[in-house]
Amino acid sequence: MKIISINPGHNATVGYFENGECKCIHHEEKFNNQKNYLGLPLESLKYLQKTIDFNAVDYFVFPTADVLYLTTDKKDGSFIENISRTNKLRKIYDYLEYKTKLKIIFTSLRNFVLFYLINPGAKKSLERFLLNEFQIPKEKLIFVDHHLCHCLTPFFFYGLADLQEDFLLMSMDGAGDFSFSKIYQYDHKKRIFKLIANSSFDASLGLFYSEVTKFLGMKPNEHEYKVMGLAAYVSNEKYYKAIYDKMAKIIWLDEKKLTFHSKFNLNVASLYLKENLFCERFDNVSAAIQKLTEDLVLRWIEVSMKKTGIKNIALSGGVFMNVKMNQKIVELSEIKKVYFQPSCGDDSAIIGAVAKVFLDKKVPLKPINTMYLGHYYSNSEVAEFFQKTEQAEKYKIEYFEDIEKKIAEMLASSIIIARFKGACEWGARSLCNRAILGNAKDLKTFFEVNDLIKMRDFWMPFAPTISEDWAGRYVKNWDKIKTKTYDSTKYMIMTMESTTLAKEHLRAAIHQKDKTLRPQVVSAIDNPELHKLLKYYEQLTGMGGIMNTSLNIHGYPLVATLEQVVFTMENSGLKYIAVENYLVSKR
Ligand SMILES: [Fe+2]
Secondary structure, X not given: OEEEEEEOOOOOEEEEEEOOEEEEEEEOHHHHOOOOOOOXXXXXXXXXXXXXXXXXXXXXXXXXXXXXXXXXXXXXXOOEEOOXXXXXXXXXXXXXXXXXXXXXXXXXXXXXHHHHHHHHXXXXXXXXXXXXXXXXXXXXXXXXXXXXXXXXXXXXXXXXXXXXXXEEEEEEEEEEOOEEEEEEEEEOOOXXXXXXXXXXHXXXXXXXXXXXXXXXXXXXXXXXXXXXXHHOOOOXXXXXXXXHHHHHOOEEEEOOOOEXXXXXXXXXXXXXXXXXXXXOOHHHHHHHHHHHHHHHHHHHXXXXXXXXXXXXXXXXXXXXXXXXXXXXXXXXXXXXXXXEOOOOOOOOHHHHHHHHHHHHOOOOOOOOOOOEOOOOOOHHHHHHHHHHOOOHHXXXXXXXXXXXXXXXXXXXXXXXXXXXXXXXXXXXXXXXXXXXXXXXXXXXXXXXXXXXXXXXXXXXXXXXXXXXXXXXHHEOOHHHHHHXXXXXXXXXXXXXXXXXXXXXXXXXXXOXXXXXXXXXXXXXXXXXXXXXXXXXXXXXXXXXXXXXXXXXXXXXXXXXXXXXXXXXXXXXXXXXXXXXXXXXXXX
């Protein structure tokens, strides 16, 4: 059975799956160079079409069932937003919704408009577009509930069915198909999933966090990680307690029903924040929303486990991109096993959508367990590209049979170098196949990468990539964390406490205030060439980890094409990049 899964929304992605196995995943932003691209992943589909006969594909599935906010009528696959937040009418509606506090009436009206007036038209335009552009008949389209997709994603990715244990599959994001969070109880003996909790999107903690991000002058749905990074600079609760109390008044957890509720639709929470938090310090506001999020989510997990007696959990949805919160979840003593979906926003929801179809058709799921599923280039393609590019005379190109050794030597000499090798990692994080690497012991690396290349915010930390045999020396309680979180340690999805040795060896790749680290822990099986690089580095320096940050300029997605390599070199202070086995240096 052949399936193509498409996320035509925020963080657009496409995946191709055959008989229970994931063959590839392409993230649209890595083709069109537009970060968190919202729309139909047209370039990814066209790339896939070069190798896959769409006529032979059985189903095209979508990780959303009832709410398509967007209409596809343009030839280029971009969307017309049906309910723009900048629309004047929408602004009046939002204001009335907040001021009148008639929550039930406003939410019902909003749901009615979405379900009956917008969604049918949006679905029809999507069907029309896919038929005209790709000859995909509507009979082959399947739409799956958004939060069921989030819940099934780690189940498929980590192969949880093979563990023969009961699980709680828990999701939490901004909003999707009228919900912001669901819990499914998986009974491994009966092999059934039972929905035990569903929180409506108007009480969304994810939307609330985004509204705080907006209130702080940052980009909602994108810069939440900056708020999280800032929060760590406030170590004493007394500075943000009053703000926390004001925030806690408008959202709460019903511990019996395992659902969240709010005073008004949190989609318009910035109006409340403007009224109540005027002139509060930005770092204290960040600390308050971070602490409230941690408190509510941890309590939600605790009471869910208590109610069901199940101590294994799998978590997905954009809220679990919050790596600081994830660290606290791992520390919950009641949990036996916890699995975090890597890149758990809507980019990965396509996995859950396919899982639903395979499970319905009784096709066994093969664990995915890797992020290296994107597109790639051969050495000859790289050589040809750099010979033909208009900027060819600006660069010196040298071939190295053992490029990993060369990179390790440069890192040992504190030279910053980018690495572009193998299949591109999909998702939000760089896992070193598309990365800027640096000597993590040298704090100069931190400033050099920040000022010359990334041009990012001064308070944001970098992260380390470490070989697995060094993890116990760099991470406190490593054995316990590894046993509890299994392969989640490979994907930079949680922070950990650093040891004294890590503070010395990885000085530039830890949070500069709280000294936590968000490591990618690599074994020779996960990525043999990267592991080899780390081993060369270890031989040269006596250290087991390097600094890794995504290969991009601030505001752009991870560099994934050769054209973007040149763009990044031309528009930043980056001097060296290893592209496959070629070292490309600025003359
Ligand atoms: Fe989502």
